[in-house]
Amino acid sequence: MVELxxxxxxxxxxxxxxxxxxxxxxxxxxxxxxxxxxxxxxxxREQEMTPDQHVDFTRRFGEVVSYTRREFAEGxxxxxxxxxxxxxxxxxxxSPVSGRVWHTDGHxxxxxxxxxxxHAIEVPPEGGDxxxxxxxxxxxxxxxRVKERIEGREVVISRVRSRPYNYPDRPxxxxxxxxxxxxxxxxxxxxxxxxxxxxxxxxxxVPWHVVGMDEAESAPLVTFLQEFSVLPxxxxxxxxxxGDIILWDNRSAMHRATPYDMDRYHRHMHRTTLAAxx
Numbered sequence: 001m002v003e004l005x006x007x008x009x010x011x012x013x014x015x016x017x018x019x020x021x022x023x024x025x026x027x028x029x030x031x032x033x034x035x036x037x038x039x040x041x042x043x044x045r046e047q048e049m050t051p052d053q054h055v056d057f058t059r060r061f062g063e064v065v066s067y068t069r070r071e072f073a074e075g076x077x078x079x080x081x082x083x084x085x086x087x088x089x090x091x092x093x094x095s096p097v098s099g100r101v102w103h104t105d106g107h108x109x110x111x112x113x114x115x116x117x118x119h120a121i122e123v124p125p126e127g128g129d130x131x132x133x134x135x136x137x138x139x140x141x142x143x144x145r146v147k148e149r150i151e152g153r154e155v156v157i158s159r160v161r162s163r164p165y166n167y168p169d170r171p172x173x174x175x176x177x178x179x180x181x182x183x184x185x186x187x188x189x190x191x192x193x194x195x196x197x198x199x200x201x202x203x204x205x206v207p208w209h210v211v212g213m214d215e216a217e218s219a220p221l222v223t224f225l226q227e228f229s230v231l232p233x234x235x236x237x238x239x240x241x242x243g244d245i246i247l248w249d250n251r252s253a254m255h256r257a258t259p260y261d262m263d264r265y266h267r268h269m270h271r272t273t274l275a276a277x278x
Contacts, residue, residue, distance in 0.1 A: 011134035040253040062274035102204030108159040122268040127260025135199035138229040
């Protein structure tokens, strides 16, 4: 029997009693899908999936898409991004460092992905956790005067400006990347396209700029919103076990990876990404 168990007071649902490689009745799946929309992340433990099964399960939630780091695709499957510090013949098999600051995936795209599914294959005995924050809860807890100030406004997301914050170990953007990585305005408050529920949508710790505000007004406002949105009462810290699956709703959750000892341990995961359900 499938059980839906809260992970934390304001975020997350653990799905128990399910094998994702076997058929899931539509009525059961709709319960799971609703729990995902309502609580922003799903956890399913002790799952073994082939790459094909991973893609098939992701497809139950929406259209599977690929938008980043194609050189780290799993075995010719562009739908699966490998996140790993393993090497083969001296070359990395996956992206070894990713997402160490609070962020919304693809925030710099005109149409960011709806969500991502991460499957843990090998995890370190310590470190390498992932933090998640509920942007529904953050919006609902904001003072009324702040809600009035930001609703209807847009924030400019700059992939070029964010590079040194997100990836200080990588070289500066090339001229070609600067030309390709156009600044992207996004709403500061996002009405979820499936539920209409409002979520704070200001991204992580990079100094974005609010459209129609000068820097002196914009910077402290964005900083306040970003710090407020990841207060402990809105967050959940996941300690990974091999076989864990986490699916997050990118329209209502932010997340952040944490460090681990990459010289001593391996962390190997597969990630799929999905667009909105049709």
